[in-house]
Amino acid sequence: MLRTVLRAIFWTAVTAAFIPAGFSAAPDGAFARETRELIIATDALDNSRGLTRQAGQQTREFCNEQSEACAVGQQLASFSSLVVGVVSDRAQTWAADQRDQAPLAPGALPQDAPAQSLDALLADVTRETSDLR
Numbered sequence: 001m002l003r004t005v006l007r008a009i010f011w012t013a014v015t016a017a018f019i020p021a022g023f024s025a026a027p028d029g030a031f032a033r034e035t036r037e038l039i040i041a042t043d044a045l046d047n048s049r050g051l052t053r054q055a056g057q058q059t060r061e062f063c064n065e066q067s068e069a070c071a072v073g074q075q076l077a078s079f080s081s082l083v084v085g086v087v088s089d090r091a092q093t094w095a096a097d098q099r100d101q102a103p104l105a106p107g108a109l110p111q112d113a114p115a116q117s118l119d120a121l122l123a124d125v126t127r128e129t130s131d132l133r
Helices: 002-017 030-041 044-065 067-100 118-132
Strands: none
16 A cells, blocks of 8 residues: 555656646636536536545554554655655756757857867866876
């Protein structure tokens, strides 16, 4: 059970890392309309409430029998939320850095790179390595 929860947390974090910033469906778009119609047409909300109630009852029974496992699970959940927060902050920082950088033409050097020919570069490397001998 705990292994499954850890797998779910891991894959949720991996999936969340690849979701573009601001990813969401338009509130009045076709996806939202179809989803709303599907929920209204079925009793999905009632079924989900029943499943939630049943899962809560099973969790309480498990925690009554295995109190140490539940304590460890709660600690892992709080740790995973901390890790997800750090990962999301770093991902947002990386995305902002990528957005701020001007796109380079393929094969172009960055502006702060020294403009040298290949021969001059090889001569520098040869001179520096000969000093090491």
